[in-house]
């Protein structure tokens with residue numbers, strides 16, 4: 001049995017759903033279908049998940065939400081209309097669920113946002129099951145609650161509870177049946193809706209692949225492969241045919257938005273291969289992500305990822321390496337302010353602490369810097385807000401002498417400075433810190449040097 005996940009781009013409108021149904025029908029192994037909410041139909045379109053976030057904002061503000069509800073329902077209505085099916089009952093049910101959202105009491109704004117935004121997937125899975133049944137398929141809507149998926153953690157960045165896997169293993173699917181499961185959302189033990197972080201339908205697919213013991217996790221999107229570089233940065237970059245779990249994890253973490261970085265973890269635990277494929281070109285082989293890759297390619301680098309979501313705190317103090325407890329006190333300050341750090345490369349007198357800045361407000365940043373300055377008295381302290389990370393990843397980089405100079409020399413020739421270089425514990429990647437305004441140029445220079 002395969003778990004097959006379709007992203008929002010594959011479900012944006014009726015003509016896309018028609019392709020999706022043809023893909024599901026083409027292989028009887030495709031029995032567990034995970035769906036996202038309808039995504040963008042054209043460049044400046046708005047994803048249904050983002051429309052739901054606007055609906056949540058308007059509900060919080062006490063505004064009239066009739067227009068936004070109509071806009072959301074219209075997306076679903078257009079999809080049913082494409083198939084010439086009777087819309088009355090299904091659209092009535094979905095409209096009711098959407099309207100009810102603003103009448104419920106939530107324990108916090110975070111739970112409110114999670115419930116509103118999770119409905120993009122919840123409504124879409126019901127609609128798709130309805131359309132498929134209308135076309136004669138034996139399709140059934142199954143909620144994450146029916147599957148026994150229970151989450152903990154924060155409402156908008158939930159984590160699956162390990163005991164969910166025992167319940168999933170007992171879930172029965174009939175031999176000729178297709179189940180349609182909404183991605184992105186799940187429920188807490190108290191029955192509250194929570195979501196994984198944005199793009200989290202990939203995570204649902206991975207959890208189901210592990211929990212239902214799938215042979216393959218197929219992830220359908222709008223590109224024919226995972227490319228060596230984000231195609232927004234380089235036109236027609238090289239396609240990756242096979243990559244290892246480790247390579248995908250590192251590349252996804254640092255900006256390969258095509259597959260969620262947390263989604264690799266459940267499949268690693270269950271050793272299930274992933275096939276990333278294109279809904280618009282389903283016969284193309286796509287990219288296989290496998291437990292271990294044979295390194296046959298003479299090229300050591302598999303991919304280059306970059307992300308500007310970071311900030312860095314640079315500290316300089318002579319004899320920092322000799323001072324007992326310096327790092328400990330910094331970590332205590334961060335913990336006190338509820339801030340986690342991503343990396344902390346250090347030298348004899350210097351240290352750079354890299355943060356995911358999406359978790360830090362201006363007030364938190366000021367408080368942390370003030371406290372470090374007062375308690376640790378560094379000679380120099382600098383907050384670098386426009387920090388980007390580039391990750392150069394490849395199993396073939398392991399133990400390869402000269403890999404660094406192949407990259408560093410052309411970067412320096414191009415006038416790109418590297419405030420941070422970290423070869424770290426992972427033998428298969430090189431992490432480079434650059435100023436955000438230089439990041440795309442740096443990626444292009446590295447790509448030209450190694451591909």
Ligand SMILES: Nc1ncnc2c1ncn2[C@@H]1O[C@H](COP(=O)(O)OP(=O)(O)O)[C@@H](O)[C@H]1O
Nearest residue numbers: 007008009221222223226227229230256257258
């Ligand atoms: N290295 C990469 N290879 C392929 N696509 C990438 C890469 N990096 C970023 N992307 C982007 O990821 C997009 C697919 O991810 P996403 O928009 O989340 O799809 P979906 O709607 O299917 O979930 C592609 O359209 C592409 O623009």
Ligand SMILES: N[C@@H](CC(=O)OP(=O)(O)O)C(=O)O
Nearest residue numbers: 007008036049198199200201
């Ligand atoms: N719809 C959610 C979850 C998701 O995975 O979407 P997509 O498959 O379109 O990336 C989001 O926009 O975050």
